[in-house]
Amino acid sequence: MTPEPASATEPTAPPLATAFAAVRCASCRLIDGLSPEDCQVQSMPDASPLKWHLAHVTWFFETFVLERFEPGFRPFDTAFRVLFNSYYQTVGPQHPRPSRGLVTRPDLARVLAYRAQVDERVGQLLVQRTDDAALAELVTLGLHHEQQHQELMLTDLKHLLWQNPLRPAYARRWPLAPVAPQPLRWIGHDGGWAGIGHDAQRDGAFAFDNEGPRHRVHLAPFEIASRPVNYGDWLAFMDDGGYRRAELWLAMGFDWVRAAQREAPLYWWRESTSDPWRTFTLQGDVPIDPHTPIAHLSFFEADAYARWAGARLPTEFEWETAARGVPLAGHWADRGAFHPLPSGHASDGSAQQLFGDVWEWTASPYLAYPRYKPAPGAIGEYNGKFMCDQWVLRGGSCATPPGHVRASYRNFFPAAAQWQFSGLRLARDVD
Amino acid sequence: MTPEPASATEPTAPPLATAFAAVRCASCRLIDGLSPEDCQVQSMPDASPLKWHLAHVTWFFETFVLERFEPGFRPFDTAFRVLFNSYYQTVGPQHPRPSRGLVTRPDLARVLAYRAQVDERVGQLLVQRTDDAALAELVTLGLHHEQQHQELMLTDLKHLLWQNPLRPAYARRWPLAPVAPQPLRWIGHDGGWAGIGHDAQRDGAFAFDNEGPRHRVHLAPFEIASRPVNYGDWLAFMDDGGYRRAELWLAMGFDWVRAAQREAPLYWWRESTSDPWRTFTLQGDVPIDPHTPIAHLSFFEADAYARWAGARLPTEFEWETAARGVPLAGHWADRGAFHPLPSGHASDGSAQQLFGDVWEWTASPYLAYPRYKPAPGAIGEYNGKFMCDQWVLRGGSCATPPGHVRASYRNFFPAAAQWQFSGLRLARDVD
Amino acid sequence: MTPEPASATEPTAPPLATAFAAVRCASCRLIDGLSPEDCQVQSMPDASPLKWHLAHVTWFFETFVLERFEPGFRPFDTAFRVLFNSYYQTVGPQHPRPSRGLVTRPDLARVLAYRAQVDERVGQLLVQRTDDAALAELVTLGLHHEQQHQELMLTDLKHLLWQNPLRPAYARRWPLAPVAPQPLRWIGHDGGWAGIGHDAQRDGAFAFDNEGPRHRVHLAPFEIASRPVNYGDWLAFMDDGGYRRAELWLAMGFDWVRAAQREAPLYWWRESTSDPWRTFTLQGDVPIDPHTPIAHLSFFEADAYARWAGARLPTEFEWETAARGVPLAGHWADRGAFHPLPSGHASDGSAQQLFGDVWEWTASPYLAYPRYKPAPGAIGEYNGKFMCDQWVLRGGSCATPPGHVRASYRNFFPAAAQWQFSGLRLARDVD
Amino acid sequence: MTPEPASATEPTAPPLATAFAAVRCASCRLIDGLSPEDCQVQSMPDASPLKWHLAHVTWFFETFVLERFEPGFRPFDTAFRVLFNSYYQTVGPQHPRPSRGLVTRPDLARVLAYRAQVDERVGQLLVQRTDDAALAELVTLGLHHEQQHQELMLTDLKHLLWQNPLRPAYARRWPLAPVAPQPLRWIGHDGGWAGIGHDAQRDGAFAFDNEGPRHRVHLAPFEIASRPVNYGDWLAFMDDGGYRRAELWLAMGFDWVRAAQREAPLYWWRESTSDPWRTFTLQGDVPIDPHTPIAHLSFFEADAYARWAGARLPTEFEWETAARGVPLAGHWADRGAFHPLPSGHASDGSAQQLFGDVWEWTASPYLAYPRYKPAPGAIGEYNGKFMCDQWVLRGGSCATPPGHVRASYRNFFPAAAQWQFSGLRLARDVD
Secondary structure (H helix, E strand, O other): OOOOOOOOOOOOOOHHHHHHHHHHHHHHHOOOOOOHHHHHOOOOOOOOOHHHHHHHHHHHHHHHHHHHHOOOOOOOOOOHHHHOOOOOOOOOOOOOHHHHHHOOOOOHHHHHHHHHHHHHHHHHHHHHOOOOHHHHHHHHHHHHHHHHHHHHHHHHHHHHHHOOOOOOOOOOOOOOOOOOOOOOOEEEEOOEEEEEOOOHHHHOOOOOHHHOOOEEEEEOOEEEEOOOOEHHHHHHHHHOOHHHOHHHOOHHHHHHHHHOOOOOOOOEEOOOOOOOOEEEEOOEEEEOOOOOEOOOOOHHHHHHHHHHOOOEOOOHHHHHHHHOOOOOOOOOHHHOOOOOOOOOOOOOOOOOOOOOOOEEEEEEEOOOOOOOOOOOOHHHHOOHHHOOOOEEEEOOOOOOOOOOOOOOOOEEEOOOOOOOOEEOOOEEEOO | OOOOOOOOOOOOOOHHHHHHHHHHHHHHHOOOOOOOOOOOOOOOOOOOOHHHHHHHHHHHHHHHHHHHHOOOOOOOOOOHHHHOOOOOOOOOOOOOHHHHHHOOOOOHHHHHHHHHHHHHHHHHHHHHOOOOHHHHHHHHHHHHHHHHHHHHHHHHHHHHHHOOOOOOOOOOOOOOOOOOOOOOOEEEEOOEEEEEOOOHHHHOOOOOHHHOOOEEEEEOOEEEEOOOOEHHHHHHHHHOOHHHOHHHOOHHHHHHHHHOOOOOOOOEEOOOOOOOOEEEEOOEEEEOOOOOEOOOOOHHHHHHHHHHOOOEOOOHHHHHHHHOOOOOOOOOHHHOOOOOOOOOOOOOOOOOOOOOOOEEEEEEEOOOOOOOOOOOOHHHHOOHHHOOOOEEEEOOOOOOOOOOOOOOOOEEEOOOOOOOOEEOOOEEEOO | OOOOOOOOOOOOOOHHHHHHHHHHHHHHHOOOOOOOOOOOOOOOOOOOOHHHHHHHHHHHHHHHHHHHHOOOOOOOOOOHHHHOOOOOOOOOOOOOHHHHHHOOOOOHHHHHHHHHHHHHHHHHHHHHOOOOHHHHHHHHHHHHHHHHHHHHHHHHHHHHHHOOOOOOOOOOOOOOOOOOOOOOOEEEEOOEEEEEOOOHHHHOOOOOHHHOOOEEEEEOOEEEEOOOOEHHHHHHHHHOOHHHOHHHOOHHHHHHHHHOOOOOOOOEEOOOOOOOOEEEEOOEEEEOOOOOEOOOOOHHHHHHHHHHOOOEOOOHHHHHHHOOOOOOOOOOHHHOOOOOOOOOOOOOOOOOOOOOOOEEEEEEEOOOOOOOOOOOOHHHHOOHHHOOOOEEEEOOOOOOOOOOOOOOOOEEEOOOOOOOOEEOOOEEEOO | OOOOOOOOOOOOOOHHHHHHHHHHHHHHHOOOOOOHHHHHOOOOOOOOOHHHHHHHHHHHHHHHHHHHHOOOOOOOOOOHHHHOOOOOOOOOOOOOHHHHHHOOOOOHHHHHHHHHHHHHHHHHHHHHOOOOHHHHHHHHHHHHHHHHHHHHHHHHHHHHHHHOOOOOOOOOOOOOOOOOOOOOOEEEEOOEEEEEOOOHHHHOOOOOHHHOOOEEEEEOOEEEEOOOOEHHHHHHHHHOOHHHOHHHOOHHHHHHHHHOOOOOOOOEEOOOOOOOOEEEEOOEEEEOOOOOEOOOOOHHHHHHHHHHOOOEOOOHHHHHHHHOOOOOOOOOHHHOOOOOOOOOOOOOOOOOOOOOOOEEEEEEEOOOOOOOOOOOOHHHHOOHHHOOOOEEEEOOOOOOOOOOOOOOOOEEEOOOOOOOOEEOOOEEEOO
């Protein structure tokens, strides 16, 4: 078939189709410079192959959009229904998660063909059914879902490259400009009733179901730090015996430290005990920069640090209240550093880097908001069924696509997880 | 030595000395009829040998009371400082928990001698220093601590005897009187500000530190069930495919079900799939009685049941509010059944068996109350360091010593734990 | 570029250079039709990625040939010294075996470039130093080493593809011609002194060190079966409860059966218990053909079958004696079936398929022959250090390159290993 | 009750009845001074509780003797048939081995009552049926079986007490008389045909089935060391980096060393790296005596030492040939040391301590002798089914009852086993 040349009067694509194309394209750009091998391997059960991510987000559109909205729907490949289902029991069986990396066929090329075909078909639907609110809602959910996987592609890739003794880099070196140290200041909040959860006025139209229902929470007065804890702070904690002092740790956390004889965060290493610490990044191996927000902490580490500092983690409600009205002005994945960056002084005295750079562990377990109800059917499996033994992180990171996160956004991971760009910001009570 | 006959004018023992003697004696009575072998073995890492329990609670008094208050203190045996320390890092090293059952020396007889000597010495202190508030406070803490271990002795013993294919009984058979079924009714609460935490007026002088600080929580209107879920209810859940329907479970819970191919609670068994279910108790093997509150559920099971029933677990704040002013009128360990018992109709329509019979899982993760601060030093390791990935249970059980529990009492276990007498009571929102 | 036509006067390549080129080329031909992904993944710790095999055999030539014989030697990439060392402690550290599949860089393309460069450099040495016996010896060892890895590439690939629920095929379907059943006959041997081990007259110049020193063994009279046990025989064993009858198994073997609830050999499967068994091959999924020699047995299975059949496994000495003078006439990897094939009637009554088709488990633990001494240095790590808890297999398989095996050839695997093409042939005592 | 004085005319007990009483009594004497707790606990899956040993050997007599020979046989307790069956599949199911220590009921007292009743009943049979050869044969087997368990009781107890940080002693301290060092001499043997296996003339009437059939083996000339390797030798090996030099070890052995970071044999310890090594014994903690035969080696350690010493382990055939005619003159369990003892100079230049003190690892895998056939039925499960991946040890130890071992006796353990009193003696080829 010969495509028709684009007419000068060609109608503009609908905005959702444009957004769809942009997000889908961004996923593929992430594998620029990576080999099929890089995209195939799963470095641990918590991680997935990049090829799987690329296929799974496509499966999401095929299953939840095309199968429902496309007349005469036929799947690209029936086998993909099982292979690329992550955890949707309602849809059917799943290939076991720890074995995702063992499936070499379909190969990357075929997964990219799968993407192309689904892109084409969803794109047509979006052009044809611009008024279909149900379609738009599911496509929008799929795009935010895909952005979450874009972040996971980066963190899973980092963990994979770390397995390689050659410490290969994914991206080119970022401009590490010297930055003046930022003293930590405490920013006070009065407490009282706070509105919590997604607010379409403030946060835009879309939110995940776990960001609502919006409700009120009564807060005591508190103070929150003006900046995240940085690598220099962390070295002080380590120098003070932080990893050896049981009294600083949750019991489960100290067991975790001892079980693996941990003495530094994930991705830190040094040649010998007399050498300085270095850290592995997606730009390869680099020295520790003290003014950079610290990343790759477990909740246990964040919690122990806060206790050592005579402070505590903020609750997610305190965090959200502090972030109200703060611009989304940190460093996101589009910066290309894929590592937190130090930031300059905020002239107005407001909190810095609440958004971007590093996710911030909070003191809040990941629970349903009052009267939360998951959606019916498979889509309802998105968030609710994980509300057990995980902790909320807020604010996004240097691996998060720009525009993905908002003040009400709730990320969540188990207390031992370290492979996300997870750091912390201190809070404290006011007497 | 011939003891002098008690003189008619002998002074009455101080009340705390009497309480001390009573609680200490109760621990020893629990091993009546058990062999040294029964007291030696540890059936799983979560459990401890009964001998270890008897020694550890004694170590608590020796370490925190005698060492501090007794002039010229000398330990009974210096080796016990490590052997019988549970988890107090501040006191020094601990013998590894999973290896407690491997320590055959000291034997039971020597542990009982240890108890006797410490009892004698603490008893003397209590007679001599009746005005010492610090002493009284630590002894009181030690007694409540010992009562907690009395309950664990029963649940650990039950788990041990269950390992024995002969299914031996610990106690004699209880009077299983037929009881009329109790229909489940919903009891409404208006919500609003609720006082939460230990209230010396209401709950008596003593509380663990995790029951405070007392503070206000704002509740939405809710309803709570008039009775716990019972075995008959559970059979209906099982008959309805409860253990096979993924949509009823937390993701982590369904993984837990599948990993061990679970199809019934702990201690249930049947000869074949065509036989009726039976259950193992501390009275040996018995048939399932449908009107008895169900026990030995994990949090996962309790949560899945509530979802199946179209309800939810109460929060610990709702539970405490519902229990305000309710008499402590369930079945406790002194009943000798060591199994929940069905209860008759409450004439006044109030909630039944909130206290005793079975601990009730709540929807609340075990967290610090606002401004909670652990005590300084080793005593501060009692509660705070476990505030991670555990869930609150309320109300006490058939294995709890009478008088130990109050409305503000917070028990806590990981979501997968089943070996406590843990059941549930439903709650629901009011529209 | 147009290659120049070979001049009529071009000198002939030395025979070893020709052999070198042929064996090296055969390794690369094995990945025809495979993707980089297929060559990257390691399906279990016992297996290695195909990319790793291709690199490791090249590392062998680089380390043991080029580094020693090439003037001004410089390695292709210093990192490869560790990455592609299998187990030669004397050479230096090794990348941990279970993590071989996690190394995505170098990718396949770079490994092929590594091969090309080493091929070029070794090829030049072979042309320049045709008289260097030490060089020739090491290159010859390297070629036999590479042939061993060619077989492992096929068996590791089969195990990998088996992980894929789509059951993909590696090769095209083989001609499954109907073959008349071969009745099992017993072929007698008189016993007496037998010469065991490599005999340059009989077996050709090359042998691995574990095939010597040649020595005498005194054998009792015995009989050996005319053909290997086939799939039809195995079905009879299964139908007779073979996998459920403890008395047929070594204790360790029956534990192995029960631990994984085994009821058939590796790669067997069926839709349901009422469906016929099928088997996965490198040609994809096929029905069971009863006349084909059975493969993928553990030693435990082979041993249990022999006991069930009222016979026993031959010792490796009996096997070698029976194979003396028998032509190497089975099906090898060059046949392209990569699966054992049934064979027709041997007109002369001699034993069939001693060579090729399936390796045959023997009753002999893998031990040093009397006065065996490993070579000094790293080369000495080739065989001797594995002489513990492994069992000897003889004869080669459908995955073995033709010409690689001889009557004195000793293969060895642990008793539980199934992923080789391992079958058995019965033997028995003569009264 | 006053027992009646033995009448002068009382008939003498038959010799087998006397032997039966003596062996049975010896088992019970082993627990003198031990508590029920000491007899209850299982320290690892390879070990069993002493109580279990006492019951299992009794079960053997009840099952294989009483059930067959006693008219109107009724079991002491039907539950014991499963509880105390070790591994006899033909008899019926077994309680899982790793859970033996979890069975607290029957307690020790009841097991002793079981012993007493079975002793009484077997004793009566032996008096009544003195001519019954089949009875005599099974009782004799049962007695040798019981003696094997007597040795296991000591080694399992040692492993249990080692778990206790107090390092308790089982027996009183032995007379550690200073002994002059014994230089190692080499004793030559000519080789040629050797008769191997049980020889009723030489070894007495009884042997286990695995000691036959007697057959000829052709040996090359060899030399064997005049004494076992001792602790002093072992220190020299350690000082020479023995545990760090890969080239000395089997590959599987070096993996074993590294997996647990081993640097000394089992039961060795030292306060710090600057302190001298000490060792735990059944007499408690003692310093290393250099002239004592070394014990508690794995096969891996014995094999590595021999390679370091430029020698090798003897085959079991060489060992048996060297032991032919040597008196059973080492230190056995009746010595009460339960630890190897140094021995003085042998005036006649013959090999010392071939018997007693330490079992000696040989270079021989544990295999059936030619034409070996296990007995039919359950008794046939005694030895044959363990002939896989174990190695033969010869000569008995300081924990073996005197009279139990002979030159043809074959003990066997897996290569990693250390908890037996296992040492080694060097051998070498003669050029």
